[in-house]
Amino acid sequence: MVRLDAVTVVRDGALLLSDIHWSVADGERWVILGPNGAGKTTLLQVAAGRVFPTRGTVDLLGDRLGQRDVFDVRGRVGLTSSAVADILPASERVVDVVMTAAWNVVGRAGEKYSDVDLRRARDLLVQVGCRNLVERRYGTLSEGERKRVQIARALMTDPELLLLDEPAAGLDLGAREALLRRLTRLVADPLSPVTVIVSHHVEEIPPGITHALLLRAGRVVAAGPAGAVLTGPELSACFGIPLEVVAGGGRFAARMTPVFDAPAPTSTSA
Ligand SMILES: Nc1ncnc2c1ncn2[C@@H]1O[C@H](COP(=O)(O)OP(=O)(O)OP(=O)(O)O)[C@@H](O)[C@H]1O
Ligand SMILES: [Mg+2]
Numbered sequence: 001m002v003r004l005d006a007v008t009v010v011r012d013g014a015l016l017l018s019d020i021h022w023s024v025a026d027g028e029r030w031v032i033l034g035p036n037g038a039g040k041t042t043l044l045q046v047a048a049g050r051v052f053p054t055r056g057t058v059d060l061l062g063d064r065l066g067q068r069d070v071f072d073v074r075g076r077v078g079l080t081s082s083a084v085a086d087i088l089p090a091s092e093r094v095v096d097v098v099m100t101a102a103w104n105v106v107g108r109a110g111e112k113y114s115d116v117d118l119r120r121a122r123d124l125l126v127q128v129g130c131r132n133l134v135e136r137r138y139g140t141l142s143e144g145e146r147k148r149v150q151i152a153r154a155l156m157t158d159p160e161l162l163l164l165d166e167p168a169a170g171l172d173l174g175a176r177e178a179l180l181r182r183l184t185r186l187v188a189d190p191l192s193p194v195t196v197i198v199s200h201h202v203e204e205i206p207p208g209i210t211h212a213l214l215l216r217a218g219r220v221v222a223a224g225p226a227g228a229v230l231t232g233p234e235l236s237a238c239f240g241i242p243l244e245v246v247a248g249g250g251r252f253a254a255r256m257t258p259v260f261d262a263p264a265p266t267s268t269s270a
Contacts, residue, residue: 001026001161001194002047007056009042009218016042018218020056024161024211029187030196031205031226034215035239040198041081043215044163047196049073061160075104078154078193081165085150090139094130094149095121097138101156124152128182144175148182155193162186162193168204180206184250202230207250214238232257 002024009017017039024030024047032040045051049060049070058065060073088097089107096108099121103111125134128148133141141149147167154162167183168176186192187208199205205212205226212229214221215238222234230252232244242257 001028001061002196003057003059004046004053005057005059007046007053007058009039009046009051010054015218017046017053020220022213022220022223024194024196026194027190028194028211029209030211030213031209032196032198032213032215033200033202033235033238034221035200037217038215038238039218040215041165042218044079044081044165044196044198047161048077048079048163050079075157076160078157078159078162079165080147080150080154080163080167082169085146088138088150088153090137092138093134094136094138094141095125095134097149098124098153098156101153104157121152121156124155125149127155128152129178142175144171144179147171147175147179151182151186159193162195163198164195165198166200167197168199168201176204180204184208202235202245202252202254205230205252216240 002022004020004022007017007020008015020043032043034040042051046053046058047060049065052065061076063073087106092108095118099113099117100106100108102113102117105111122134125131128151130145130148130152133145133149138149151164151167154164168179171179183206187195187206209226211224212226213223214229214234221238222229230245230247235243235245235254243254244257246253
């Protein structure tokens, strides 16, 4: 589905990604973790066919990037990111925010939508738990509700590849857990597209994620099956602090390894 070979991205003299080798196969569900500025969003944009590598090759959904009309490939990729979220019109009905993705536009204008489009947008909103929000103005939604609408929008074109950039960012505990429940269902469904989720926190990884990639300063620290990669030593190397990981029930939690002060020496008298 996605294959990056020796991909390097340089922008304005800065090295954003360095010699990345990464491949995602059909049926896999990936999480990408890494500190701020590690290159996660850049990597997702490369996988979406929206950023071209300075060096290396990208094969996306069977085509080599740069050799075919890139807009054709982009239409087969669903992407949520803060860049897209920022331009969704606040005054638009929620169902239209989702439906306009069928034409790859934001804001309803002169496009002709069919009943099939309308039904699909409604069904997707029900699927992400927004049945009651279909007719609401997008600008009136809470942050958690918006995140779910954005996922419905990304699914509108029935993409073969779904890329979610920090879907849980800015959510409170309840909203995060509600979103995770939806994402868990999404990744568990064999009919769902191949999914890649970018996150800062192992607590935001939905059960069912099969693979993980850890990024630090534009380089891959580790990549492979989730159980082998989401460990204390690997995450410590990625985030640059000593971390321990607790795994259970398909979920993960991480915290800094507690540092115990050595007990003060007791004085002994002769
Ligand atoms: N045009 C540019 N020129 C110089 N540096 C850039 C440019 N665009 C992005 N960068 C830098 O590239 C690095 C990677 O950015 P990216 O957005 O991919 O990181 P990220 O891992 O998604 O970070 P965050 O977790 O904060 O979202 C950042 O340090 C950013 O400042
Ligand atoms: Mg980012």
